[in-house]
Amino acid sequence: MTLLEQLAQYIVSGITLGSIYALIALGFVTIYNVTGIINFSQGEFAVVGAFVAITAAQKVSLFRGQAAVGLEWPLPAAILAGVIAAVLIGALLYRAGIQPARNASPLSQIVVTIGASIALRGLVLLAWGTDPYRLDPFSAGKPLRLLGAVVTRQSVWVMGLTVVTVVGLYLFFRFTLTGRALRASSANPGAARLMGINIQRMGLLAFVLSAGLGALGGIVIAPITFMTYDRGLMLALKGFVAMILGGLTSPVGAVIAGIALGVIESLAAGLLSSGYKDAFSFVVLFVVLLVRLGGLLGARRGPALERAGL
Amino acid sequence: MSDTLLQARQIYKAFGGVQAVTGVDLAIQRGEIFALIGPNGAGKTTTFNVISGTHALDQGEVIFDGHAIHGQAAHRIAALGLVRTFQNLQIFGTLTVLENVMVGRHMHTRTGFVTAALRWPGVRAEERETRARAQAYLKVVGLDGRADEPAGSLPFGQQRLLEIARALAAEPKLLMLDEPAAGLTRPEIDALNSLIRRIQAEGVTIVLVEHDMNLVMGLANRVAVLHYGRKLADGTPAEVQADERVIGAYLGVGWDAAPAYA
Amino acid sequence: MKSPRTYVLIGLLLAALTVSACGGAPSAAAPTSAPAATSAPATGPEQGEPYLLGAFFSTTGPASSLGEPEANTVTMLAEQINAQGGVLGPDGKLHQLEVKMYDDQSDATVAVEVVKKLIDEDKVTVIVGGSGSPASIAVIETVTGASVPFVSVASSSKIVTKDDGSQHQWVFKTPQQNLPVAQVQYEWMAAHGFNQIASLGVNNAFGADSMAALKMLAGEEGMEIVWEGTFEAGDTDFNAQLTAIAGTPAEVLVVHATPGEGAPLTVQFRDLGLEMPIIHNHGIGNRAFIDTAGDAAEGVLFPIGKLLVASQLPDSDPQKATLLQYQADYQARFGKPPSTFGGHAWDAVMMVKGALEAVGTDSAAIRGYLESEITNFVGISGIFNITAQDHTGIGKESLVLVEITDGDWKYVDPAQYASVP
Numbered sequence: 007m008t009l010l011e012q013l014a015q016y017i018v019s020g021i022t023l024g025s026i027y028a029l030i031a032l033g034f035v036t037i038y039n040v041t042g043i044i045n046f047s048q049g050e051f052a053v054v055g056a057f058v059a060i061t062a063a064q065k066v067s068l069f070r071g072q073a074a075v076g077l078e079w080p081l082p083a084a085i086l087a088g089v090i091a092a093v094l095i096g097a098l099l100y101r102a103g104i105q106p107a108r109n110a111s112p113l114s115q116i117v118v119t120i121g122a123s124i125a126l127r128g129l130v131l132l133a134w135g136t137d138p139y140r141l142d143p144f145s146a147g148k149p150l151r152l153l154g155a156v157v158t159r160q161s162v163w164v165m166g167l168t169v170v171t172v173v174g175l176y177l178f179f180r181f182t183l184t185g186r187a188l189r190a191s192s193a194n195p196g197a198a199r200l201m202g203i204n205i206q207r208m209g210l211l212a213f214v215l216s217a218g219l220g221a222l223g224g225i226v227i228a229p230i231t232f233m234t235y236d237r238g239l240m241l242a243l244k245g246f247v248a249m250i251l252g253g254l255t256s257p258v259g260a261v262i263a264g265i266a267l268g269v270i271e272s273l274a275a276g277l278l279s280s281g282y283k284d285a286f287s288f289v290v291l292f293v294v295l296l297v298r299l300g301g302l303l304g305a306r307r308g309p310a311l312e313r314a315g316l
Numbered sequence: 317m318s319d320t321l322l323q324a325r326q327i328y329k330a331f332g333g334v335q336a337v338t339g340v341d342l343a344i345q346r347g348e349i350f351a352l353i354g355p356n357g358a359g360k361t362t363t364f365n366v367i368s369g370t371h372a373l374d375q376g377e378v379i380f381d382g383h384a385i386h387g388q389a390a391h392r393i394a395a396l397g398l399v400r401t402f403q404n405l406q407i408f409g410t411l412t413v414l415e416n417v418m419v420g421r422h423m424h425t426r427t428g429f430v431t432a433a434l435r436w437p438g439v440r441a442e443e444r445e446t447r448a449r450a451q452a453y454l455k456v457v458g459l460d461g462r463a464d465e466p467a468g469s470l471p472f473g474q475q476r477l478l479e480i481a482r483a484l485a486a487e488p489k490l491l492m493l494d495e496p497a498a499g500l501t502r503p504e505i506d507a508l509n510s511l512i513r514r515i516q517a518e519g520v521t522i523v524l525v526e527h528d529m530n531l532v533m534g535l536a537n538r539v540a541v542l543h544y545g546r547k548l549a550d551g552t553p554a555e556v557q558a559d560e561r562v563i564g565a566y567l568g569v570g571w572d573a574a575p576a577y578a
Numbered sequence: 579m580k581s582p583r584t585y586v587l588i589g590l591l592l593a594a595l596t597v598s599a600c601g602g603a604p605s606a607a608a609p610t611s612a613p614a615a616t617s618a619p620a621t622g623p624e625q626g627e628p629y630l631l632g633a634f635f636s637t638t639g640p641a642s643s644l645g646e647p648e649a650n651t652v653t654m655l656a657e658q659i660n661a662q663g664g665v666l667g668p669d670g671k672l673h674q675l676e677v678k679m680y681d682d683q684s685d686a687t688v689a690v691e692v693v694k695k696l697i698d699e700d701k702v703t704v705i706v707g708g709s710g711s712p713a714s715i716a717v718i719e720t721v722t723g724a725s726v727p728f729v730s731v732a733s734s735s736k737i738v739t740k741d742d743g744s745q746h747q748w749v750f751k752t753p754q755q756n757l758p759v760a761q762v763q764y765e766w767m768a769a770h771g772f773n774q775i776a777s778l779g780v781n782n783a784f785g786a787d788s789m790a791a792l793k794m795l796a797g798e799e800g801m802e803i804v805w806e807g808t809f810e811a812g813d814t815d816f817n818a819q820l821t822a823i824a825g826t827p828a829e830v831l832v833v834h835a836t837p838g839e840g841a842p843l844t845v846q847f848r849d850l851g852l853e854m855p856i857i858h859n860h861g862i863g864n865r866a867f868i869d870t871a872g873d874a875a876e877g878v879l880f881p882i883g884k885l886l887v888a889s890q891l892p893d894s895d896p897q898k899a900t901l902l903q904y905q906a907d908y909q910a911r912f913g914k915p916p917s918t919f920g921g922h923a924w925d926a927v928m929m930v931k932g933a934l935e936a937v938g939t940d941s942a943a944i945r946g947y948l949e950s951e952i953t954n955f956v957g958i959s960g961i962f963n964i965t966a967q968d969h970t971g972i973g974k975e976s977l978v979l980v981e982i983t984d985g986d987w988k989y990v991d992p993a994q995y996a997s998v999p
Contacts (some may be wrong), residue, residue: 007823007824007825008825009822011824011825012821012824012825015817015821015824015850016817016818016821019749019817019818019821021816022817023815034691039392050759063520071914096441102380109437111519135640136638136640136642136643137643137837137838137869137870138837138838138841138842138866138870139870140841140842140870140872142844142872149851151850151852156850156851158382160849181443182387182936183418183422183425183439183442183443183446184440184476184874186411186415187419187422188572189408189411189415190408190411190416190419190422191409192407192410193408193409193410193411194408194409196390196406197402197406197408199389199390199391199394200370200390200391200394200399200400200406201389201399201419201420201423201482202394202395202422202423202486203419203422204389210876211340220894230815230842230845230846231814231815231842232514232814232841232842232845232870232943234812234814234838236640236812237814240812255515263598271818272817272818273818275818275819275821276818276819276821276822282810283809283810283813283815283818284810284813287453287503
């Protein structure tokens with residue numbers, strides 16, 4: 007490969023990985039905007055979604071070989087199963103963990119999400135163990151070439167699904183009554199309640215949406231990076247960094263920042279030092295936090311929630 | 317059927333050690349414009365917040381259209397037909413002007429997430445109808461020309477009109493306006509005056525808290541005067557203006573000077 | 579006043595913590611002891627006090643794919659020995675072998691704690707275990723301080739060799755060194771006429787040791803490492819490193835990893851369409867690699883102990899009988915084939931058994947036996963000749979080159995190196 011082809015390759019690989027960060031970050035932003043909570047079990051949605059999809063699609067043995075599962079459903083059904091499983095967990099987390107604590111401080115509620123993520127990780131470990139699992143690529147065939155860079159079919163799926171999801175979300179938020187109610191709830195929760203919008207329902211919807219987004223991300227990347235029980239934490243941290251880089255409350259910002267983060271990581275690992283890929287994201291986060299620490303802390307607890315008397 | 321739309325009995329509300337509202341009784345009749353007035357700190361905004369369900373009350377009860385609404389969730393009170401605006405505006409700044417009003421129609425739309433997924437044609441039809449109705453309400457307040465602008469970019473006076481349009485879109489039985497004239501220019505206040513009359517003419521009961529005495533005395537059918545958290549008097553504007561206690565409370569100062577207390 | 583909601587919240591958190599604690603690892607507090615056989619044989623030597631064997635493995639956590647077969651093997655051997663009456667000690671009595679076994683949770687800190695417990699509370703006089711190189715390295719100081727011999731089942735040369743090249747007095751290990759692994763890799767490369775190498779390894783003791791061995795021998799083998807890089811344990815995306823390698827004149831990629839990273843790395847290597855061959859080290863020698871890497875594993879080469887391909891070995895191989903016996907026993911006991919890692923534990927236990935038979939339970943005597951009496955010991959990982967200068971005692975003759983073909987391991991005869999992959 008020439009240097010130019012290598013650069014193209016870094017960017018393609020970065021966009022692929024960044025697409026997943028973008029989906030996770032979108033989940034973060036959605037929940038944060040509606041409920042004011044940073045949901046640290048966001049990465050676990052990706053893990054659970056991927057594991058359920060893998061279990062539905064392939065022969066898998068669970069509980070240290072105690073249970074053999076050979077559903078071998080067609081891929082779309084398996085993906086749907088993974089997404090539904092994560093959505094149910096998201097709903098359960100909201101109903102059983104967040105809603106009962108709705109009068110507690112956002113910090114307490116965030117602690118609930120951390121607890122949930124530890125619990126989920128433990129359950130996944132019990133069921134699937136520590137081995138990495140791989141979902142078969144969605145479509146077989148030779149990789150494509152773009153400016154000398156290799157674009158695997160799965161990368162195309164990752165980018166395609168991310169685009170479709172982001173566009174779909176945009177249409178949902180823009181052109182449906184429920185989507186608009188969600189936006190209204192995030193713009194001004196107090197006023198939204200006075201318009202007859204049930205904020206608790208909107209919170210539930212936000213968790214459900216985010217869980218679905220996370221699961222989709224986890225499932226679509228599983229053929230490339232595999233899935234292990236402990237991936238959730240790193241995915242959540244990357245998504246969190248993307249959320250902050252993207253301006254905390256902006257879905258568009260989260261998507262752009264997620265993809266940019268993937269590209270930065272890929273370029274840094276390829277051109278600077280390969281061993282410390284993850285470190286670069288956190289250096290970026292550190293710098294951003296330093297630069298706009300005040301703005302960050304004051305951002306959203308401020309106007310909307312205060313005005314609404316929350 | 318009673319002609320009383322909202323009945324507040326012996327309501328009390330304290331903040332910390334400060335008793336903001338003490339044993340206030342109010343009865344608001346269907347179809348009237350009812351104003352709460354009093355010097356700053358008299359407890360009128362607190363009274364307003366308590367009877368609209370924004371704040372929980374400490375004691376007493378609030379009956380709206382036959383339902384006890386004290387302690388109810390805000391979205392349930394709204395669903396019963398009681399909608400309010402805020403002195404410091406509570407619009408959805410990141411939504412467009414039209415979308416703000418469409419959100420106001422929320423409780424008259426029926427699509428939940430499940431039906432939305434199952435009945436796509438019905439959803440589309442409802443979306444279309446909501447959009448058309450919202451346009452109509454924008455026309456009522458004269459904002460139809462700015463429908464697609466972000467609500468946050470409107471000048472202050474128009475944001476206030478938008479908030480009223482959004483409240484009207486909810487088709488309330490009782491519309492509660494919190495200092496609707498605050499921050500408006502004279503011509504804007506005149507326009508507001510006629511807008512409120514038109515809303516009354518549509519059969520909507522209106523409660524307002526207002527400093528602008530010219531506006532209040534010209535508009536209101538009945539007025540309640542609050543002083544140090546207690547109701548001093550109520551009646552028609554003429555009765556209240558003639559009331560000795562009221563004049564005493566305002567230290568003999570003429571009505572026109574009252575805003576000087578602000 | 580606490581509302582019911584507060585209690586729900588607290589309950590949820592407690593539940594979360596409990597579940598995670600259970601999922602993470604059972605508490606290290608309680609050792610699992612292999613039961614001593616209840617009835618001694620009616621005839622034969624007199625029954626003496628049980629002999630204690632300390633053991634610790636990573637039966638949970640990231641290294642559990644290593645620790646589980648190791649712990650299983652120790653359990654199985656203790657059962658076999660005790661079923662025959664026990665260890666015939668120098669006192670002429672039979673002693674049941676009582677194993678005190680702990681889980682180090684793949685955590686070097688926990689490993690040090692359980693080794694202290696083995697020495698101070700359980701009063702064991704010899705220890706086997708340490709699934710991961712980090713755990714084994716971490717306990718060197720503890721066992722040395724207590725003068726208790728320790729036979730490690732992990733591979734890093736740092737476990738037995740000090741920086742000055744001398745051996746840690748109380749520590750031995752059964753897996754082959756990385757140096758002979760590199761020697762086999764270079765023999766295969768020489769057969770192909772390669773001399774430019776890219777080397778990519780995991781950034782921990784295991785990877786660093788293996789990379790260092792490759793680098794150390796490069797000069798004398800006439801090879802040049804044109805690109806060297808690392809990734810972190812737990813990494814899942816290797817496209818950046820592989821892309822960088824694609825821009826070098828490397829003729830072959832040498833990978834130093836375990837299946838967790840080795841499998842996705844190999845898949846991404848194939849996806850990128852790199853045409854050079856890929857050779858791993860012994861770290862990927864378990865089924866998990868083939869299962870998860872799938873088609874991408876085809877054609878992958880790696881040097882490893884002979885167990886994986888025991889049945890394919892020529893009958894002249896002196897280890898073949900021992901290997902097949904262990905395979906059959908393990909399969910019968912646990913219903914699945916053993917892994918190379920289990921073999922390392924087999925070697926450790928059987929060496930210690932020899933020591934107990936010869937010298938009894940005295941720590942210093944056991945150490946002396948291990949250092950001077952292990953000669954031509956036919957084990958699973960190789961034929962051992964331990965000396966004071968070499969506490970591992972096996973060389974490249976103990977290794978074979980294996981190719982993954984049709985989803986299985988295939989023994990590659992040294993004469994055929996030039997024709998694989």
